[in-house]
Amino acid sequence: MSPRWSGVTALSGDSGELDESLSVRRFWERLSLPGLIDVHTHFMPERVLKKVWEYFDAAGPLTGMTWPIAYRRDEEQRLAVLREFGVLAFTSMVYPHKAGMAQWLNGWAADFARRTGDCLHTATFFPEPGAEAYVRAAVDGGARVFKSHVQVGGYDPNDVALDPVWGLLADAGIPVVTHCGSGPAPGKHTGPEPIARLLARHPRLRLVVAHMGMPEYGAFLDLAERYGEVRLDTTMAFTDFSERLTPFPRAELPRLAALGERILLGTDFPNIPYAYVHQLHALERLGLGDDWLRAVCHGNAAELFGLPGGGP
Known part of the structure; x- marks a missing residue:
């Protein structure tokens, strides 16, 4: 176990998960919420997820x-865990690491959404010939959120092959985590x-910056202040794991509070090295x-995706 995250406890055993379910539910019940909406969770084809886990293991x-x-x-156990926590809606963040994967992943994600009513239909893309066509097909097929993984994909978001994709998604008002x-x-x-250049061309893009943009927190808060459709998700931010490595600057807390209408809960479930409830407690201890x-x-998230309890 890495000393950089020692002290953050991962769950083991059914009794630990039962206790955690109660803790998660107490969190949102105390806030008089009907449950949680998590915009950054990963469900993907089993063989792909297995390779992702192998990568983390190594x-x-x-x-x-x-x-x-x-x-x-x-998969069924992971779905059961989220439902036991009271997560009302979640995503199946799929992402390609090379050309030729995205359309296949979109087909899998569309089927997953059809058989999983509480999952927001998720899709993805890669800078490659045909990207605009399969993204349009996903939008026409009911995709409600897209995933772009610039780090894993190793691509420039300003790649010319993606310009019509970003324009299409901006026009459709579909968020892109x-x-x-x-x-x-x-x-x-x-x-x-690179994101500043992208937003200068597509200022209406509903871009959700994953992980609060860590470690460049302040610069991504700048972009959220400049562009009214930019949001940030909390995935792994503020947790003990991330605070040891890339702490969120305390001086930025007033800006985080002021942008409260554009911050979304994300967790990276199931690919986290600590208990789900720790993300919630990390948000609570910010004192906002x-x-x-x-x-x-x-x-x-309810307002963004038109879910119950999302305002007018």
Whole structure:
């Protein structure tokens, strides 16, 4: 176990998960919420997920550290865990690492959404010939959120092959959860500068910056302040695991509070090295108040995706 995250406890055994379910439910019940909406969870074809877990197990170069998977379960068990927690809606964040994968992943994700009513139909893309056509097909097929993984995909979000894709998604008003920050390890095209150039061309793009843009928190908050459709998800941010490596600057908390209507709960379930409830407690201990927590954990995503409790 890496000393950099020792002390953060992953779950083991049914009794631990039962206790955690009660803790998660107490969290949202105290806030008088009907449950949680998690915009950053991973469901994908089993053989793909197995390779992702193998990468984490081997401490691959994009992680660079020991990373135990807390919820290493089969698909039905993982779904049962989220439902027991009271997660009302979640995503199946799929992403390609090379050309030729995205359309196949979109087919799998569409089928998963059809058989999983509480999953928001998720899709993805890669800079390659035909990307606009299969993204349009996914939109026409009911996709409600897209995933762009600039770090793993190793591509420039400003690649000319993606320009019609971004334009299509901006026109459709479909959110794109984008791993574009340089954590946990920088990629060739990560960081705020490529995203700033993208947003200058597509200012109406509903871009959701994954992981709060860690470690370039301040620069991504700048973009959220500049562009009214930019949002950030909380995935792994503020947790003990991330605070040891890339702490969120305390001086930025007032800006985080002011942007409370555009922060969304994300967790990276099941690929996290600690208990799910720890993400919730990490948000709570920021001290930004119950109204902020209600918006982040339910209201903002409900409004964005047109779910019950999402405002007018």
